[in-house]
Amino acid sequence: MPYIPNSDADRAAMLTEIGFNSVDELFAPIPKDIQVKGPMAIEPGLTELDLREHMAELASWNRPAGTRPCFLGGGTYNHDWPALVDHLQSRTEFLTAYTPYQPECSQGTLQWIYEFQSMIAELAGCEIANASMYDGASAGAEAVLMASNIKRRKKVVVSAGLHPDARHTIQTYLKHVEIEVVEAPLVDGVTDWGDLVDKDCAAVLVQQPNFFGVIEDLDQLTAQAKQADALSICSLYPVSTGLLRSPGKAGVDIVVGDGQSLGVPMGYGGPHFGFFATSQKYVRQLPGRLVGESLDTEGRRAYTLTFATREQHIRREKATSNICTNNALIALRGCIHMAALGPQGIEEVACLSRQNALALSEALTSASDSVQLAFPERAFFNEVAFRATGGDAAVLRFKNALAAAGIAGVISVSQWYADMDGVFTLACTEKTRPQHIERLAQVAAETFQMEVAL
Amino acid sequence: MPYIPNSDADRAAMLTEIGFNSVDELFAPIPKDIQVKGPMAIEPGLTELDLREHMAELASWNRPAGTRPCFLGGGTYNHDWPALVDHLQSRTEFLTAYTPYQPECSQGTLQWIYEFQSMIAELAGCEIANASMYDGASAGAEAVLMASNIKRRKKVVVSAGLHPDARHTIQTYLKHVEIEVVEAPLVDGVTDWGDLVDKDCAAVLVQQPNFFGVIEDLDQLTAQAKQADALSICSLYPVSTGLLRSPGKAGVDIVVGDGQSLGVPMGYGGPHFGFFATSQKYVRQLPGRLVGESLDTEGRRAYTLTFATREQHIRREKATSNICTNNALIALRGCIHMAALGPQGIEEVACLSRQNALALSEALTSASDSVQLAFPERAFFNEVAFRATGGDAAVLRFKNALAAAGIAGVISVSQWYADMDGVFTLACTEKTRPQHIERLAQVAAETFQMEVAL
Amino acid sequence: MNLTPVPLLFEDSRPGRRCTQFAGADRAAASVGLPTSELRDTPPALPEMAEQDLLRHFTRLSQKNYAISTQFYPLGSCTMKYNPQVNEAIAMQPGWAHLHPLQDAGEVQGALKVMHQLQADLAECTGLSAVTLHPAAGAQGELTALMVLRAWLADQDQPDRRTVLIPDSAHGTNPASCTLAGFEVQSLKTGPDGLTDMEDLKSKLGPHIAGLMVTNPNTIGLFEENIAEICRLVHEAGGRVYMDGANFNAIMGVAKPGDFGIDMMHLNLHKTFSTPHGGGGPGAGPICVTEDLRKYLPAPQVVEQADGYALEVPSHSIGRVRGYHGNFMVLLRAYAYIKRLGAEGLRRVAENAVLNANYLRVKLRGHWRVPFDGICMHEFVARPTKEMKAQGVHTLDIAKRLIELNFHPPTVYFPLVVSEAIMAEPTETESKETLDTYVEAMIQIAEEALRGDEALHLAPRNTPVSRVDEARAVKDPKLCFVCG
């Protein structure tokens, strides 16, 4: 039997040694009438070879975006990572150890988590960061929950520029604990706080850059928070810190986000990892695992899980969060990737992503009069929102034409923003090539040309 | 600079510390007039990302045989291996250690080599085996050299059924040490020793199964050797020992071969690994590295390189061979693969390869009257020689038709055997599927049909 | 183990050292048009390391870990089984790894097929027909299910049912999830037999009851023999029953929760279904529910339509609890695992897991106190004897001594209902010989404990660090390098 070492003979010997006649006897505690009768309706097992071939067959039904010109963004970007990341993650001492409960035989995991926390804190511009969350969306929800717990208030204001999945996750999470989620609309592509942020408000949340790729004004965010004595939260695209300031440095209280851009395969959306950074003073309200430095009995530096009293396994219903398993193995990728980039590398990635987005916006708006920047007054980072004068129908035609040309791209935003007919986004990374942009512009010229002709 | 850690600042500091002004000064021992003037005419370096994309582009120029129905054999077979092999080989403690000169910090390498030797010896049916040779062809050459050294005779008889590359390698190796290589012809697909083997003869060599897939009679081989007091040598396709007897058990003195079939990617022909097995009594004549068991100063079992006095680094011009670097890392694959197969696994591989070859021979000879078994009286293993009545021209058409159908197959043997117009071989492994065979037979039916119509 | 200290990345950082580089970056060009207020002056102070030094850094760190691949790792409740290498090889293929989550369904039919079949297979395993693969881990599965329960209660016009009963042996995530879902927790007592106390249960049922969360087999490793009755009672009282399926490894193919009255449950794919979760994750915590609850499941579900597989939001969906469509790359591995084992193989998992656990239990019962000493399922709980305690030996000492003897310790001090608990779950992927070595070590330790051997307090002495001062980590917190 695959993955089971003991043979029939071993099993028989073991049963004899412990005084049973059959494995069935061991299931005696399960009342007979609730034991299944026949075998399950699941296909017979495959050999490893057959499995690999079966999976290759299924994989061939997919048309992966990441192996061709890819302009898809929307929170997941086709960034590159060095081979080092795959290799090191595959080391089974990392791959197959669990939560480092026993520090003496887990210093490897504990140290890299400590390093991960440190680098995340650096990008976020905060004092501390935790060992990872599930993803950016749930990290956002945990952040507003934490703010609400700290401030003991039952309202949060969330920018409509936050990724729709993240907004919806916050809504789902907060609904049952009866916290009101108010949405601050976008005006011309940036968040308009209006007078939504008041003294009932526990938190104010913005995404940087926002879902349309537009760079938000973090000073506005912190000002809004300050005037209401609320906490400011930024959901951060971490790669942007290669060029843009770290939110913590702008005074943001909690910085969360999705780490996919830091060396994580797009993987059809997961697992990525969420990150969570804030000030030391909030450490006891923090969700998730935390590693700290300490000493062993002989005075040697040693790392350990710490502030566990926040957590579910100790605090149970009073815990700061219910999270237990997190996304460590993916955070390890982030850890290695950040270290591989270093200061210059992350700057290069940020610059190239932005440079390519500039070239893209130029090329696409020149390609046809029927495509314009959706928010021409706004600065974008690596993702750009365009508006097709032909509306969603034209966007769909464009998307299909791109697909036919082997290009992955075009997120039509009206599925989430009903009033944004014809608006779509495209994203660039360091992997975007001039010829990809050219090709895309060419397809645009052709599609929208036809449009005019129609 | 890629792969160079020190920065300009580091270099400057180091130079200062050791009293030099520039790196150029360190090249003073190289006369100025023989130092190159400008940069070399080699293209500028690529980033890792650019390199990966460049290599992917070049790879796309290839049409790998192993990822589609593959009937190519001729010494390299499209066998399967478990994912375990790739993973374990990638562990850098294996990957980036060199020859285990220092046993105390190389027990990992030394023990697996010892295990490898043991398993190879078991498959070969011999008492001992070495740590690996370059490949099957050069192992064959080393075997006849060893025999000639042992017997102090200057002639060897080699079956014409030995892989042409191996035969040519033997010829090249023996030419300069003035050993005569006599070829025993094939008659109806098997070696006919005639009266070639006489008392001047140091060794008699046959391949099992031979280049045409035909199973040779090892008793004949050993009888020939015995009557001339020569050594018998068998070049073995190791997978065949899942079903066929181990040559050593038939009394063969030296068993060599290529280990590609034991978990090694075809890799356009290399690196594979050669193996070399023989009797304990010949240990001092053995080429290559050898690991033995011993004890450490505290009486613990410990492995070490041994019988080094045979080797070039000690014996220099009197060494048994000039081999230094061998093919260890590939032999490691073989080691893991053999252990993963176990007795039952290797039997399964052997049986399936043979079963598929039977089905293939059946299907192909039924497909068209214009294709027949080349040696209908002979037993084959996993590779089958056919004869197309249309001759090489027909074989070429068949090959091209297969290629068009996405099938890799057909080795036309007349490139090596001038008198074998129209003879070609096809090989099967455990990866051959009934539908591959069906498709091949279909193409054969169509091609040879046309033939008749032409 | 690598005993040599490894400096922090930041300590090994040197100005100008580079690993990953990209060509063509131009800060000035990139900055054109960006608001100067948001531009930073200097790049983030990440460590500066060369490629080979990074490789060494992390390789050396890895050598300071125990892992399934190197040690017996009987961490109870965590099902630390072999993580098949072939699944890693499969997951690396670009056809999976490079899928963007917002690609059209037509471009990801292979992925959707995997999810669709996995939904079906998990439904078959659990006897609960509606499955969502959305939750990121077990805890999130619990939360999701509790939200489903809230939605169902609302539709039943029973919004005031806010109490969820949870046995005191439950995992901490159960009560924590309740709170997050806006429920109140009422604890149920564990009876002297290690099972839910039926009288206590009955006494606590009532019109305020939203439901019950039960772990089965429970965290003591025992099958809740009255589970059908428990479910009946809760249903009668107007509540629904949630099963924490973290321990599903014990009963897979042997009993289906849907058959014995469970309404909702999660599965930990990273436990039962063998997906790697090094360092603490990632997981996947699909939930399986009865058909009537399907409409509440979170977005999205995979459905089969005339033109292929598609993503669909259930009609009364509670919404999303995370981004995109679930931890797909984890789901992929679980799918491959099921494909490799098939129906028979999955049942064999349970059989062997239970056999291995009972083997350990019976072999050790004479040496350790096994408080609930009937047939166990996949794990069992032991603890030091009175005599050992009299020698001042605590479970912590046992754990540390095990480390010294080359074993990863079992889960300790959990479940809370057994003081000084040592909860060992061998899993089916361990051989008799491995179990025997563990038995030997535990017997040796028992003897040492009875002698009050000093070794127990000093252990571990052969690890990169000895026991760590956890109090100090809180008193003088150093949580990251720069702020440290």
Place this chain on the structure above:
Amino acid sequence: MNLTPVPLLFEDSRPGRRCTQFAGADRAAASVGLPTSELRDTPPALPEMAEQDLLRHFTRLSQKNYAISTQFYPLGSCTMKYNPQVNEAIAMQPGWAHLHPLQDAGEVQGALKVMHQLQADLAECTGLSAVTLHPAAGAQGELTALMVLRAWLADQDQPDRRTVLIPDSAHGTNPASCTLAGFEVQSLKTGPDGLTDMEDLKSKLGPHIAGLMVTNPNTIGLFEENIAEICRLVHEAGGRVYMDGANFNAIMGVAKPGDFGIDMMHLNLHKTFSTPHGGGGPGAGPICVTEDLRKYLPAPQVVEQADGYALEVPSHSIGRVRGYHGNFMVLLRAYAYIKRLGAEGLRRVAENAVLNANYLRVKLRGHWRVPFDGICMHEFVARPTKEMKAQGVHTLDIAKRLIELNFHPPTVYFPLVVSEAIMAEPTETESKETLDTYVEAMIQIAEEALRGDEALHLAPRNTPVSRVDEARAVKDPKLCFVCG
């Protein structure tokens, strides 16, 4: 290091345990028509292991090794540099790994392009225009070149030139290859400056001379300053000059052997060009020769034709020395390495290799005896001082103590011309800090040696085994498990 003994596979084998399985095998069906005399009764007695136990076995074994990825590994003459991970990732791609060697050229244009460009790049690096990628390793490159020399001599009607001069500092493969090629070896003395003794050379030249094998930089780490003169003399005498290019790392991009008179040389791609060769191989030993010798090169060469790249056998080829077309997967990695570095990067390799070696040399010269203490190239040879020897300290002790201090030792007792040699080659892929830790260790050991510290004789004590009884391995040979 993992100090726990790992049993042999055979010792852990248990009947009926399985890892890799294939479906559909049928012994009876497979045996139909096979000669019963050749059929075996029972399958080979390979070990029977379960998958996860195999993973543990080899993982644990790996933990008993020092390697470049874990240790400084200054094994002189071996150029143990960083083996780039990206090349491993590239080589795993099916577009390379799954090519069959007998596929038509039209199906392998990518592979042939790689080989063609590599031939060109190696020609450019060496200044020798004709390249064969065929040889499997350095030693086979030597042998191949010597056969080329035989063929050339025959064509010159000089078959009786049978003597090859080889400096006494040469690597053992040089003389061994000579024997295999039917040459006789005459040894050349190393002069007091560590270089080939010119007078000795001149005295040995004559009409019997086939050629000279010179290692440059030589194995002492010194550049043969008179190399141009040496070549001139040999040519004048009617011979050809072969250069052992194992040490090419020192001069790549700085000097081209073709420019200073070399006729033939090999390159060790597994050294200079960074391809991994764990446990002792594989290598690749291309040889580069002058244009007039191209026609003798072994089969096959890659040529560019109108319709693409093709394999071609040179007109006067010496034949084959191995199967197929060379160690392609090694060539592939070397190609990727060159592509990554480019002309400038390749020269930087040499610069940094030489800088690192001289840094070590100068830092250690005050503590160790450095017999040839001029500027060295990529490596240098040291040895214990008289005072140390007086304390009974041998180079072996130094090596073992280095192991204990977490370093892989340098090459020891080679070259033979320096007694008790310690030959350290740091390579360019080591940082200043790593070198500094090594210097520190070597200074500490020097002090210990002067004191005659017992530690030196006991070392290593923190490894899985202590010093191994090598004599016993010969006296009581156990070379494989079954026969043991």
